[in-house]
Amino acid sequence: MIPDALMIVVATVLGLLIGSFSNVLIWRLPRHESVNFPPSHCPNCDHALAPLDLVPVLSWVALGGRCRYCRAPISPRYPVIELITGLAYGLLAWAFPYSQVGASLLGLGLLFTLLLVASVIDQGTYTIPDELTLPGAALGLLFGLVNARTGADATGLPVFAEALRGMLLGAGLLITIDLLGSWVLRRFRERSFPEYPLGYQQIAVSLLVGAWLGVGWGLGAGLLSAALNLLLKRTLRVPELLTLGGVLVSLALGSAGYGPGLILMVQGALAAAGAMSLVCGVYWWTRPDDDSEDYDPSAMGFGDVKLAAVIGAFLGWERLLVAVVVAVVAGALLGLLQRLIWRENRLKFGPYLALGALVALFWGEGLVRAYLGYLGL
Structure with a gap:
């Protein structure tokens, strides 16, 4: 040793x-x-x-x-x-001493490298390359298997099932924020340029169906929508008033005691949307470059969605939530400070997510315990 x-x-x-x-x-x-x-x-x-x-x-x-x-x-x-x-x-x-985590230490180093490289590239180009995030999420799942073999799960690092859940919920949480935020930016108007054969419309379908039937049926519904597009050789519009509006109504019903219950509905919706967004990410990564300048306004970059999947895969869903909260708070505070000094926000959200992930890695477990203790749980 x-x-x-x-x-x-x-x-x-x-x-x-x-x-x-x-x-x-x-x-x-x-x-x-x-x-x-x-x-x-x-x-x-x-x-x-x-x-x-x-x-x-x-x-x-x-x-x-x-x-x-x-x-x-x-x-x-x-x-x-x-x-x-x-x-x-x-x-x-x-x-994270080697005597406790073994080869999982290499996974934590790899996570840091992914976060650092993604942050620097995002700051310079406003993009996070798929070559980092999509293989990175897969590596996070792989290290979930390693964590189980090395006993690193005793330090709070996720095993495979928890890594998969964290990956889906990470992507799902940020894509849901993007979907709802973009809908507000468009003043609740429908998308002018829906993607073919799959894209944000299919993610919204998965979000709605996943709330009621879970991740498997939600992903299946999104893929079925894409299959119909291919069959018809055109984009079959699915109104966001139905999908996104339906999600909001569904959560209201869940909080009132209808359906599977609010917590299960939120988890199912986010996991299904996360799974469908990663399918879209792989498809957009492998298809030929689209030079079209026609696009709808977006509340968040899709690279941030995939980066959240990486963080969830390596750290699990509880630390992922800590990372997102820290990123949002840091983004708000530092963004305000930058606007006071430079009249503009010079940092993109990717670096804030990376900062949140590091805070979650070192102190996330303690912060979660403290919060649950505050709630008396």
């Missing part, structure tokens, strides 16, 4: 190396470049970098922040990302 103190050192060094690779992802993914080929090179003179040019942090310091070959300045973001990742990996190894 590797001593925990030694693992902190190993994790820190590993974090520095992964931080270097994170810089590659941050630069190449938004530009749709391969992360494997060509090898690392100077973006100014295109000269291939030697191994001595790639030592995390030290190479940048030794070269005075400039390319060895063309002397062009190198952004200080590179060593900063490496340092942050190294320190974070060391902190994770301290907070």
Whole structure:
């Protein structure tokens, strides 16, 4: 067994190396470049970098922040990302000792890397690449299996069933906020540009059916709606007054004691909408790029929905809720501060979600216990 103190050192060094690779992802993914080929090179003179040019942090310091070959300045973001990742990996190894969580520690490091890379890319391009979020959610499920084998579930990390539930509820919660918020932005008018063959309309169908019949029937109803679109070779409109309005009425009925009950209806609706939104995410990721400029106003980016699925898969649904609450509160407070200073909000929601996930990872279990204690539960 590797001593925990030694693992902190190993994790820190590993974090520095992964931080270097994170810089590659941050630069190449938004530009749709391969992360494997060509090898690392100077973006100014295109000269291939030697191994001595790639030592995390030290190479940048030794070269005075400039390319060895063309002397062009190198952004200080590179060593900063490496340092942050190294320190974070060391902190994770301290907070979650290897003797307790085993290989699950690697999963927590991977989660941090996904959050950091997604936040930096989102801040620069207003997008979060599918190459990060969709495989990231799948990896979260995989580490649910690892958590069960290593005993990491004793520290509050989810096993597979809890990871799956967290993934679906994470995506479902944010897509529901997006659906209802976008409906309000359109002043309750129907979408002008419904997607074909599946999209937000099918997610709304899943949301409504899932409230009454659960995640399986909700997902099936959304897929059936998409199948009808394919059969008719056109978009069969499903009025949002029926779907979204129906969800609000359904929840009101559930709170009055009708149907499966309010809690089960909320869980079923969110899980079904989350499942359908991930199906849409995979479809939009694999289909050819759509250069159409016709779109309806949206309350939230779809990348945030998939990032919430990643967080739910790695941390489970309870910590996911903590992450979302922290993200909303931090977004409101820091957004107000930014508007007072710069007259605009310069941070996108993705970084707030990442911040919320880190708070939930380190303190989420304690915050949940404190809240339940306050309620007397």
